[in-house]
Amino acid sequence: MWVLLAIAVVVVGFALRLNSMLVVTAAGIVAGLIGGLSPVKILNAFGDGFAGSRSVTVFIVTLPVIGLIERYGLQHQARKLIGKLKVMTTGRLLAVYLLIRQGTAALGLTSIGGPAQAVRPLIHPMAAGAAERRYGSLSERVQEKIKGFAASADTVGLFFGEDIFVAIGSILLITGFVDTTYGLHLEAIDIALWAIPTGICALLIHGVRLFLLDRQLDKLAAEDQANAKEVAQ
Amino acid sequence: MIKVEWFYWLCGIFFVLIAAQVINDRSNPKRIGSAAFWGILGLSFGYGTFVVNKQAPSWLLGIAVIGLALLAGAGFPGRGKERTTSPEERMRFADRFGNKLFLPALVIPVVAAIFGAWLAKVHVSDGKLLLQSGSATIIGLGVASLLALAVGMVLLKPKSPAVPMHEGRRLLEHIGWTAILPQMLATLGLLFNASGVGTAVGRVTDHLIPKGSLIAAVALYCIGMAVFTIIMGNAFAAFPVMTAAVGWPLLVQQFDGTPAVVFAIGMLAGFCGTLCTPMAANFNLVPAALLEMKDQYGPIKAQVPTAVPLLACNIVLMYVFAF
Numbered sequence: 001m002w003v004l005l006a007i008a009v010v011v012v013g014f015a016l017r018l019n020s021m022l023v024v025t026a027a028g029i030v031a032g033l034i035g036g037l038s039p040v041k042i043l044n045a046f047g048d049g050f051a052g053s054r055s056v057t058v059f060i061v062t063l064p065v066i067g068l069i070e071r072y073g074l075q076h077q078a079r080k081l082i083g084k085l086k087v088m089t090t091g092r093l094l095a096v097y098l099l100i101r102q103g104t105a106a107l108g109l110t111s112i113g114g115p116a117q118a119v120r121p122l123i124h125p126m127a128a129g130a131a132e133r134r135y136g137s138l139s140e141r142v143q144e145k146i147k148g149f150a151a152s153a154d155t156v157g158l159f160f161g162e163d164i165f166v167a168i169g170s171i172l173l174i175t176g177f178v179d180t181t182y183g184l185h186l187e188a189i190d191i192a193l194w195a196i197p198t199g200i201c202a203l204l205i206h207g208v209r210l211f212l213l214d215r216q217l218d219k220l221a222a223e224d225q226a227n228a229k230e231v232a233q
Numbered sequence: 234m235i236k237v238e239w240f241y242w243l244c245g246i247f248f249v250l251i252a253a254q255v256i257n258d259r260s261n262p263k264r265i266g267s268a269a270f271w272g273i274l275g276l277s278f279g280y281g282t283f284v285v286n287k288q289a290p291s292w293l294l295g296i297a298v299i300g301l302a303l304l305a306g307a308g309f310p311g312r313g314k315e316r317t318t319s320p321e322e323r324m325r326f327a328d329r330f331g332n333k334l335f336l337p338a339l340v341i342p343v344v345a346a347i348f349g350a351w352l353a354k355v356h357v358s359d360g361k362l363l364l365q366s367g368s369a370t371i372i373g374l375g376v377a378s379l380l381a382l383a384v385g386m387v388l389l390k391p392k393s394p395a396v397p398m399h400e401g402r403r404l405l406e407h408i409g410w411t412a413i414l415p416q417m418l419a420t421l422g423l424l425f426n427a428s429g430v431g432t433a434v435g436r437v438t439d440h441l442i443p444k445g446s447l448i449a450a451v452a453l454y455c456i457g458m459a460v461f462t463i464i465m466g467n468a469f470a471a472f473p474v475m476t477a478a479v480g481w482p483l484l485v486q487q488f489d490g491t492p493a494v495v496f497a498i499g500m501l502a503g504f505c506g507t508l509c510t511p512m513a514a515n516f517n518l519v520p521a522a523l524l525e526m527k528d529q530y531g532p533i534k535a536q537v538p539t540a541v542p543l544l545a546c547n548i549v550l551m552y553v554f555a556f
Contacts, residue, residue, distance in 0.1 A: 003430050004437075007464055010421075014511050020518070021305035021410055024417045028424040035428020045427060046298045047291030049420025051281035054241045055371050056415040056515050060405060061243060062374070065337050065382040067400025071318050072389045073327030074334045080327065104346075111345035111370050111377075115520035120404075121338045124524055140527065148531035151520035152508075155532065156539060159504045159516075163497070173469055174496045181473075182481055186493055194497035197554070201546040206539045 006031035059116040066121050079129030090130045091214035094153040095207045101157025106164035124150040135221040160202035163195035237368035238282045240375035248275030263311030270310040305410035312406040337385035341377045348373025411522040415515035435478040454479040455548045459506035466512025468503030494555035505544040508536040
């Protein structure tokens with residue numbers, strides 16, 4: 001039971017906003033020591049964990065090309081383009097992206113989106129461009145709100161789309177685990193089909209929140225303007 | 234056969250080149266420690282190949298990884314002065330290149346999709362898969378990035394071939410050590426498992442199990458999945474533990490629930506937890522860093538109000554459809 005202290009290290013560390021790398025390292029060492037692992041075994045676990053999870057860092061190979069096209073005005077062009085589509089507000093645009101992201105993920109095309117390859121170069125500049133057209137220059141909190149929601153549209157779409165695709169890791173984990181542990185013979189397609197109701201709920205809930213984002217931004221922008229006037233007077 | 238390790242080496246070379254640039258960047262006040270960070274990281278990517286193949290000891294990489302964490306704790310890597318175009322220049326370039334600027338950005342998803350959907354199933358002559366099994370997405374992303382870069386270079390004709398490296402460094406320096414936090418968390422998951430954190434949490438859940446109430450058992454399984462995922466940062470780690478504690482003995486065996494429904498929705502309940510936790514750094518903290526947000530918890534704040542009602546939906550869906 002004492003090993004749960006390692007979880008406490010994580011919770012307290014994140015709550016105090018200490019450097020996450022140190023928090024995670026400390027929690028790992030605490031868990032290992034209480035769990036009775038030798039120092040060499042703990043070091044081995046750090047090495048094996050790092051080597052075995054390099055795939056999550058591969059997104060960095062997109063950075064040179066993304067940086068290059070940004071240098072030549074990609075974000076400005078994205079803003080110009082969205083400026084012509086007057087019906088596209090920030091919220092509507094992100095809702096459309098949520099639908100595309102979830103739909104393509106459900107077909108197994110999970111690498112179409114992602115924060116590095118889609119949100120930073122395309123989705124966020126368009127969402128911010130739509131807001132600029134409506135409100136003029138954006139205050140920091142409005143910018144932060146748009147960034148947070150742009151990232152969320154990508155993540156929610158991915159999570160609740162990919163599980164509808166048969167050959168995705170989480171479905172294989174479910175069938176693999178319960179088949180070997182309990183001697184069942186689950187069909188991957190059944191698991192995938194039963195992911196659809198939740199997928200629809202996710203699309204509805206987050207989609208509605210994205211549509212409501214426009215009103216939230218309206219309110220924030222109006223407040224910002226009022227504040228700016230007060231300062232001016 | 235195309236191996237995924239090649240692309241880890243590509244990442245490693247990228248980090249080493251970044252280190253070489255950083256050490257010469259006099260505008261970076263922390264250039265020595267920063268170059269050390271990126272350099273050690275790059276070498277670790279290559280060394281990782283030998284660790285995975287069991288040709289080299291893991292503990293040496295473990296020391297390097299803890300070294301990276303200590304460097305991060307000491308405030309490295311720092312950032313140099315940005316050497317990129319001004320907003321005015323960018324406006325002029327945007328007028329000149331127009332929608333062609335989207336072309337390299339669109340090459341990435343198109344090529345990645347071709348790899349994931351088609352090339353992943355292609356066999357070479359001796360019956361082996363063309364792409365290393367299970368790694369088509371990663372290989373696709375790597376190839377797509379290189380192709381997109383080639384398209385970008387031809388289209389935009391930057392003055393020097395080093396320009397994309399400098400621009401890549403600009404973005405990477407914004408992300409900083411957050412770039413490898415997801416890998417640190419994967420390591421933590423490994424240590425949690427090896428030291429029995431999962432079984433300990435399972436034992437705690439045992440005490441909470443209500444007797445005889447179906448809706449309470451369903452709620453416990455779904456909420457347990459979400460909470461455990463928030464702690465571990467990964468629904469995959471929560472699934473075996475919660476399923477062994479509640480899903481199988483109670484929902485399937487005692488209440489006779491349909492296994493496919495129980496397990497499918499149970500996993501999705503875990504995903505609701507993933508939306509809420511900084512422990513899932515690659516989904517929640519890395520995007521904040523990539524978008525240069527002031528508040529690193531910004532994406533989580535945008536997601537929690539979706540995750541909570543969605544968790545409730547999962548409880549209702551499982552209750553209605555599985556029994």
